[in-house]
Amino acid sequence: MARTPAPDIAIIGYAQSPSWRAAELTEPQFLFPVISEAIERAGIERREIDFTCAGSCDYLSGQTFAFVMNLEAVGAWPPISESHVEMDGAWALYEAWVRLQHGDVDTALVFGSGKSSPGVPAEIYPLQMDPYTITPLGADPVSIAALQARAMLDAGKITEREMAEIAARSRANAIGNPYAQVTGDFDVDELLAEPYHTAPLRKHDLPPISDGACAVVIATAAKAKEVCERPVWIRGIDHRIEVHQPGMRNLTESPSTRLAGQQAGVGDAPVDVAELCATFSHQEKILRAELGLGGDVEINPSGGALAANPVMAVGLARIAEAARQIAEHGKRRAVAHATSGQALQQNLVCVLEGD
Amino acid sequence: MSDKTASDKTANSKPAPGDTAPDPDAPVTGMDYFMQLEYHELLCPVVRRYAEKLRAGKLIGHRCPKCGLVYAPPRGYCPIDVVETTDADEVELANRGVVTNFTIVTPVQYYGQTKTEPFAKVSIQLDEPGGTLTLQDVLDCPVDDVRVGMRVEAVWAPPEERDTSQIGNRSWGSAEGCIKGWRPTGEPDLPADQFLQAAF
Numbered sequence: 001m002a003r004t005p006a007p008d009i010a011i012i013g014y015a016q017s018p019s020w021r022a023a024e025l026t027e028p029q030f031l032f033p034v035i036s037e038a039i040e041r042a043g044i045e046r047r048e049i050d051f052t053c054a055g056s057c058d059y060l061s062g063q064t065f066a067f068v069m070n071l072e073a074v075g076a077w078p079p080i081s082e083s084h085v086e087m088d089g090a091w092a093l094y095e096a097w098v099r100l101q102h103g104d105v106d107t108a109l110v111f112g113s114g115k116s117s118p119g120v121p122a123e124i125y126p127l128q129m130d131p132y133t134i135t136p137l138g139a140d141p142v143s144i145a146a147l148q149a150r151a152m153l154d155a156g157k158i159t160e161r162e163m164a165e166i167a168a169r170s171r172a173n174a175i176g177n178p179y180a181q182v183t184g185d186f187d188v189d190e191l192l193a194e195p196y197h198t199a200p201l202r203k204h205d206l207p208p209i210s211d212g213a214c215a216v217v218i219a220t221a222a223k224a225k226e227v228c229e230r231p232v233w234i235r236g237i238d239h240r241i242e243v244h245q246p247g248m249r250n251l252t253e254s255p256s257t258r259l260a261g262q263q264a265g266v267g268d269a270p271v272d273v274a275e276l277c278a279t280f281s282h283q284e285k286i287l288r289a290e291l292g293l294g295g296d297v298e299i300n301p302s303g304g305a306l307a308a309n310p311v312m313a314v315g316l317a318r319i320a321e322a323a324r325q326i327a328e329h330g331k332r333r334a335v336a337h338a339t340s341g342q343a344l345q346q347n348l349v350c351v352l353e354g355d
Numbered sequence: 356m357s358d359k360t361a362s363d364k365t366a367n368s369k370p371a372p373g374d375t376a377p378d379p380d381a382p383v384t385g386m387d388y389f390m391q392l393e394y395h396e397l398l399c400p401v402v403r404r405y406a407e408k409l410r411a412g413k414l415i416g417h418r419c420p421k422c423g424l425v426y427a428p429p430r431g432y433c434p435i436d437v438v439e440t441t442d443a444d445e446v447e448l449a450n451r452g453v454v455t456n457f458t459i460v461t462p463v464q465y466y467g468q469t470k471t472e473p474f475a476k477v478s479i480q481l482d483e484p485g486g487t488l489t490l491q492d493v494l495d496c497p498v499d500d501v502r503v504g505m506r507v508e509a510v511w512a513p514p515e516e517r518d519t520s521q522i523g524n525r526s527w528g529s530a531e532g533c534i535k536g537w538r539p540t541g542e543p544d545l546p547a548d549q550f551l552q553a554a555f
Contacts, residue, residue, distance in 0.1 A: 062394035
């Protein structure tokens with residue numbers, strides 16, 4: 001299917017908070033400097049922002065309408081045009097990207113934020129599953145990811161050593177990332193000597209529990225060229241979803257990632273670097289295969305989601321990190337990926353390019 | 356979880372879902388799923404300090420260095436001007452003020468509701484240097500007498516009874532556990548018209 005060319009939209013600013021195991025600041029408090037920094041780096045005034053879209057989850061915060069409080073970090077008086085998605089900030093970016101297609105406004109602020117520390121993730125996440133057949137089983141993300149990893153191992157698509165290698169590389173890459181939470185040099189044999197957490201997953205195969213935020217400013221081509229020295233162009237962005245019931249999917253594949261990647265144009269030209277939201281080690285291999293990323297593509301120079309997993313911001317952070325590779329590290333073409341649901345149920349793929 | 360559910364049932368005589376035995380021959384049209392989620396959030400530094408001051412019998416707020424608006428309790432920023440506020444912007448607040456708005460809550464006896472009679476929750480604009488507390492209780496005043504413009508003063512719990520365990524990062528506007536409520540001072544009302552534009 002031919003893609004309809006969309007007007008060029010660029011990322012002109014981005015910022016992140018550190019990733020904390022348990023932040024003592026409130027979500028609006030730690031969003032506050034992140035949003036200010038993203039706007040400042042974009043080289044615009046706050047009042048120049050035409051549209052704001054946020055991604056967060058009230059179930060994580062433990063309070064209804066917690067997302068409204070997050071607007072206090074934006075500067076919402078006099079009233080602004082804004083929207084919210086109960087999803088990762090990457091989908092907020094998608095909504096803002098669609099909004100800018102209208103052509104009547106030219107600048108949008110996007111942010112994602114979450115505090116996983118106050119609640120018990122293993123009790124919260126089963127609530128997003130089928131309420132009759134799966135939620136009562138207490139099927140938490142780690143258990144479902146373990147089933148997925150087992151299916152991969154049984155199918156001969158990955159080994160436990162490869163999983164440990166992905167974890168070790170992620171933690172080593174994260175050493176230079178000031179926002180990361182789990183960093184350091186680890187020996188693969190030592191990692192493999194660790195006991196299972198939830199077989200076949202060891203602790204290193206799991207993401208950390210994190211609090212944090214990410215903000216991105218995007219603009220139309222004319223505006224981006226006016227205010228930004230090195231705009232990062234969004235060449236393609238698409239998201240696809242699979243059925244809710246994990247038992248109806250082949251968990252060793254991700255057709256939604258494949259489709260989103262095709263629609264976003266991943267394969268149209270060589271890719272230098274990819275930031276993949278693989279919250280469990282084995283998922284990185286699925287994503288690489290579905291996106292057709294060969295051994296020459298640098299994967300997760302930031303350390304990825306295994307180094308910092310601020311839920312609701314971690315996908316947007318992949319886009320910000322991919323943009324950083326172009327704006328600050330001279331890369332030409334980057335792929336960013338975000339995911340939602342369990343075991344890669346829903347996936348968003350974004351292709352970024354420099355001038 | 357099951358213990359909690361059982362004690363809740365004892366405390367409340369209303370039947371809870373699942374109390375009646377299902378008819379074994381009837382088709383299954385629904386199912387009960389008891390669940391609870393617990394959250395434990397660290398108090399942020401500005402609210403921690405606010406709680407400490409409450410235990411010492413003092414109400415504090417932050418005054419925005421730009422617009423001068425006083426936030427009670429402090430938030431650590433002014434959302435209107437988008438500037439951060441710190442201890443340097445701290446002000447001690449008055450124990451007297453005026454009711455700027457109110458809601459009469461008529462309790463519906465849903466599962467877990469302990470109140471039976473109508474009660475008022477009021478917003479109070481404090482005297483100089485200002486600040487507005489929301490969702491406060493009114494003492495020594497019949498519900499029907501609560502009105503905008505009514506002058507009130509804080510009734511503090513004795514120091515040994517003060518308890519800030521219910522103060523959270525989100526309970527902005529609350530002095531629960533330290534201020535029992537607000538009672539009419541008996542002073543003449545202020546004109547209600549002047550609070551029509553008050554935010555709360």
